Amino acid sequence: MNALDWVVLLSTILGIAGYGIWSSRGRHSTRTFLKGAGDTRWFVIGLSVMATQASAVTFLSTPGQGFQGGLGFVQIYFGMPIALILIAIFFVPIYRRLNVITAYEYLGQRFDSKTRLLGAAVFLLQRAMGAGLTIYAPAIVLSKVLGWPLNATILCSGLVVIIYTTSGGSDAVNATQKYQIGVIFAGMIAAFVLLLTKLPAALSFADTLHVAGGMQKLNAVDFSFDFGKRYTLWSGLIAATFHMLAYFGTDQSQVQRYLGGASLRESRLGLMFNAVCKIPMQFFILSLGVLLFVFYQFDHAPVYFDQVTWRQAADGPQGESLRKIESSFNAATAEQHERLRTWIDARHAGDPAAESAAFQAATAAHERVEAVRKEARLAVDPHGRRNDIDYIFVTFILNYFPHGVVGLLIASFFAAALSAKSAELNALGSATTVDVYRHVVRREATDGHYLKASRWFTAFWGMMSILFAFCLTLAENLVQAVNIVGAIFYPVMLGLFITGFFFRRIGGTAVFCGALAAQVLVVLLFFTVPDSTLSYLWYNPIGCATCLLVSSAIQLALGPNRQGGKV
Amino acid sequence: VDLRSIPPPYVGSYAQKMNLEPSSRDEETGLPGLRTWRAVYVWVLVLFAVDILLLVALERMFS
Numbered sequence A: 001m002n003a004l005d006w007v008v009l010l011s012t013i014l015g016i017a018g019y020g021i022w023s024s025r026g027r028h029s030t031r032t033f034l035k036g037a038g039d040t041r042w043f044v045i046g047l048s049v050m051a052t053q054a055s056a057v058t059f060l061s062t063p064g065q066g067f068q069g070g071l072g073f074v075q076i077y078f079g080m081p082i083a084l085i086l087i088a089i090f091f092v093p094i095y096r097r098l099n100v101i102t103a104y105e106y107l108g109q110r111f112d113s114k115t116r117l118l119g120a121a122v123f124l125l126q127r128a129m130g131a132g133l134t135i136y137a138p139a140i141v142l143s144k145v146l147g148w149p150l151n152a153t154i155l156c157s158g159l160v161v162i163i164y165t166t167s168g169g170s171d172a173v174n175a176t177q178k179y180q181i182g183v184i185f186a187g188m189i190a191a192f193v194l195l196l197t198k199l200p201a202a203l204s205f206a207d208t209l210h211v212a213g214g215m216q217k218l219n220a221v222d223f224s225f226d227f228g229k230r231y232t233l234w235s236g237l238i239a240a241t242f243h244m245l246a247y248f249g250t251d252q253s254q255v256q257r258y259l260g261g262a263s264l265r266e267s268r269l270g271l272m273f274n275a276v277c278k279i280p281m282q283f284f285i286l287s288l289g290v291l292l293f294v295f296y297q298f299d300h301a302p303v304y305f306d307q308v309t310w311r312q313a314a315d316g317p318q319g320e321s322l323r324k325i326e327s328s329f330n331a332a333t334a335e336q337h338e339r340l341r342t343w344i345d346a347r348h349a350g351d352p353a354a355e356s357a358a359f360q361a362a363t364a365a366h367e368r369v370e371a372v373r374k375e376a377r378l379a380v381d382p383h384g385r386r387n388d389i390d391y392i393f394v395t396f397i398l399n400y401f402p403h404g405v406v407g408l409l410i411a412s413f414f415a416a417a418l419s420a421k422s423a424e425l426n427a428l429g430s431a432t433t434v435d436v437y438r439h440v441v442r443r444e445a446t447d448g449h450y451l452k453a454s455r456w457f458t459a460f461w462g463m464m465s466i467l468f469a470f471c472l473t474l475a476e477n478l479v480q481a482v483n484i485v486g487a488i489f490y491p492v493m494l495g496l497f498i499t500g501f502f503f504r505r506i507g508g509t510a511v512f513c514g515a516l517a518a519q520v521l522v523v524l525l526f527f528t529v530p531d532s533t534l535s536y537l538w539y540n541p542i543g544c545a546t547c548l549l550v551s552s553a554i555q556l557a558l559g560p561n562r563q564g565g566k567v
Numbered sequence B: 001v002d003l004r005s006i007p008p009p010y011v012g013s014y015a016q017k018m019n020l021e022p023s024s025r026d027e028e029t030g031l032p033g034l035r036t037w038r039a040v041y042v043w044v045l046v047l048f049a050v051d052i053l054l055l056v057a058l059e060r061m062f063s
Helices: A003-023 A030-035 A042-053 A056-098 A103-110 A113-146 A150-198 A205-214 A233-250 A252-259 A264-297 A307-314 A319-349 A352-380 A389-400 A405-441 A447-471 A478-502 A508-528 A536-558 A562-566 B012-016 B037-062
Strands: none
Touching: A003 A150, A003 A405, A030 A150, A030 A252, A030 A405, A030 A447, A042 A150, A042 A252, A042 A264, A042 A405, A056 A103, A056 A113, A056 A150, A056 A233, A056 A252, A056 A264, A056 A389, A056 A405, A056 A478, A056 B037, A103 A113, A103 A252, A103 A405, A103 A478, A113 A150, A113 A252, A113 A307, A113 A389, A113 A405, A113 A447, A113 A478, A113 A508, A150 A252, A150 A264, A150 A389, A150 A405, A150 A447, A205 A264, A205 A319, A205 A352, A205 B037, A233 A252, A233 A478, A233 A536, A252 A264, A252 A405, A264 A319, A264 A389, A264 B037, A307 A319, A307 A352, A319 A352, A389 A405, A405 A447, A478 A508, A478 A536, A508 A536
């Protein structure tokens, strides 16, 4: 990065943060601080919901997913349109009519105090972990490739977001998110266009798609029904629908975004905006990874994209074996370039027999390259837990993009991190103030007291997430790690709300015990059943169903629910 | 699916004290050509189906 990149990065990030503080000045009540002034339009809600979900992980890691696994990851978003429609029909009207600040207030009104606290506690636990991950994930990648100190990167980005979220609350989050998502899209579009210009001149756009398709990178929809496969049409339509229902319907960081809408209409339209746009958006980001894959079929790729780790390992005792792997990788990629060019020439010549033979040879050469790459990964980490795919996109940006654009893209990553983190801190502060402090610790106090408490709790969670990020080490691919953390806790949250909405005979004690049983089962599944047997997305329907079944059984044993029976 | 046939979710006695009827402004979608929420949801589902079909077509054309 040079001076121009720094100017672009700092002016973008600090400018948006400053605007957030300025635009939300004068929020002097607890309700407006936590929920906003209640005048947000659907487009801002839509962008805010999108920005909250799409953290830096999305933009750093998803192109790597596209590079490695092709478009298949898009299937996790197949549950989103269905889930958002169900939320618009059932969840949003209830939240708005009850005029709640947090989703967990509903649990208190429908069930009892302990169920409300359970919902809030599960949210605080999983979101605090998520907030640490949100800030750690981009910092670990960017600090390594840019040579910045990791803890200083975490601390600086964490402090910026704490300052404007603590100062302006929910409105500052919404105001900054719309500009942050603008910066993100500007960066992604610039990357897409520049990437197209970097492809070999002899390669037409149709050739590019044929190379990607031939190497299975355009396989977006998997119709097989296999619980061990993470991303299939069915896991997307069934399991991911539960996952998205829980995330958008019960996670306060999202609920808070659409509850700030000027009306039910604005909230619903904001959700429908995401129901329509999210799949094309993820397709676009994954396509960046697929284009990167094609680019590296004709250009020299590193054998291991996390070059800092590779060089450190190469300087160690296993340096000789790593250099051998690197040299066989160079030979394999040179052969692959040759085979691919022969295949493209055969396609242009219109000779099907030659094209088929050349394609077979190119596929075989590609498999040899992948085998050496796998050998390199195992050489760096014999347990196979380390992954270099999060470094693919950022390595490409730093090596091939002009100055200024590099600054814009690094700003995009930080904008995404800050937008997601600010929503998380805002939600954590709200749930702590409303569901714990005001509900349990101090029931009667002035509005000014609760406003001050909200700011302190927001800052507290910000500092906690920074401390958590300091302690993290991560092996999973980043974007998947975020989803896995959610899948462990979301089933219980969703079980609580679905029981509340649709099973009127079940009372607070029964659902409380059912939720605890479901949480134990999901944790057991996570630690005992391998991912290749049961993919994490399936925890969502299993945990939710367990919560319902155990709650029903306990309620039967306890007798009729008096509170529910009256209504 | 007739959305009107789905029973209203249970919101507890607290909520029943409140005005549960949405305002007429909330019932309007304000979208040209999509006057009811049911039409909006059907349109979103149609677009979703088109997304899947296009993804399958992309795969079939270039694999």
